[in-house]
Amino acid sequence: MKKLIYRKLLKDYMNFFLIALFSSSLIIWVFQAVNFLDIMIEDGREYTVYINYSLLNFPKIISRLFPFVLFFSIFYILSRYELNNELMIFWNFGENKIKFTNFILFVSLFMFMIQILFTSIIVPSSQDKARSFLRDSEVNFLGNFVKPKRFNDTIDGVTIYAENKDVNGNLYNLYIKKEMLDEFEITYANKGRFEQNQGIPILILYNGETIRNKDNKITNFKFSKSDFLLRNLKANTITQQKNQEMKTTDVIVCVASIYNLKLKIISKKIDEIINCTENNKINMLKELYKRLIVPFYIPVLMLIPYFLILSSKEKKNYSKLKIITFLTGIITIILSEGVIRFLSIEYFRNLLIFLTPIIFFLFLYLMFLIKLKFKS
Incomplete structure (x- = not known):
């Protein structure tokens, strides 16, 4: 009992x-x-x-x-x-x-x-x-993390700023800074949008200019359309x-x-x-x-x-x-x-x-x- x-x-x-x-x-x-x-x-x-x-x-x-x-x-x-x-x-x-x-x-x-x-x-x-x-x-849904009027540094080594973003996903007045070992690259563009090309994310830029610093030499070129490749991206998080x-x-x-x-x-x-x-x-x-x-x-x-x-x-x-x-x-x-x-x-x-x-x-x-x- x-x-x-x-x-x-x-x-x-x-x-x-x-x-x-x-x-x-x-x-x-x-x-x-x-x-x-x-x-x-x-x-x-x-x-x-x-x-x-x-x-x-x-x-x-x-x-x-x-x-x-x-x-x-x-x-x-x-x-x-x-x-x-x-x-x-x-x-x-x-x-x-x-x-x-x-x-x-x-x-x-x-x-x-x-x-x-x-x-x-x-x-x-x-x-x-x-x-x-x-x-x-890897970072896949790239269009989601870019917030207008904010410096978005989610991607390791890449900072993206966009002044505006419309309902179709188009970004306006972009600033992109890409840092590598001993060089960096700054790109300005009037317009841009994310697309996929055979599974590879691409940021297509329109009417802008790229300034590159490599080996202490600065070069720049203007473009009416340019593809900014975003391959094998890692997020800027604690690993x-x-x-x-x-x-x-x-x-x-x-x-x-x-x-x-x-x-x-x-x-x-x-x-x-x-x-x-x-x-x-x-x-x-x-x-x-x-x-x-x-x-x-x-x-x-x-x-x-x-x-x-x-x-x-x-x-x-x-x-x-x-x-x-x-x-x-x-x-x-x-x-x-x-x-x-x-x-x-x-x-x-x-x-x-x-x-x-x-x-x-x-x-x-x-x-x-x-x-x-x-x-x-």
């Missing part, structure tokens, strides 16, 4: 948690996808790049919402159980409150492993994959791998190098890690904290709502206990994210910050045991 009760409790937890997590993540993802759409249109990207890039950002949203939704789910289910007198069933069957708490701690270890999997493997991999779509994609896109093993190796620690289990050398520079090592520490330390707050956040079982709805202090419990959970979430600002090169300070969730958990669990044994 007790197994059936625990099974029902776990089912209620997980059902509410999964529904809340995916629904809230989906709402945020939709808003984010709208912003990505504006960026893709301005950059002239293909719709396939937009879809892949948007979808690959979904795991990051899930991992960010995971702690709060998990805490809120347990808090809500326990409150509902107490309101419907369902917790009384547990106590009437002689269930020990400490065993009842240990049950959720066992579940918290499983949820902790899931969050570690997300933060250390799934999210960095998906973020790097999303960035690779931007690195490897270097960001910290959040690095492999977790690379982050660990970089952080270990700060304190001259040698990791025999990881064969990769620090010289092979691009972002592991002297100025970026603090950011590597922060990245390691977000990936491997913040998930340790999961057991803490799952334990905090269980302080509700120390009282019952019939007692006067129950409403106050609910408020204090909820605020404690919110403060813990804020603490887990905010303490990252205090990370530094100092070893003992970082060690204390890294051990904070474990210390906090042991303190809460010990206080919980003392209160239950005192009551019994």
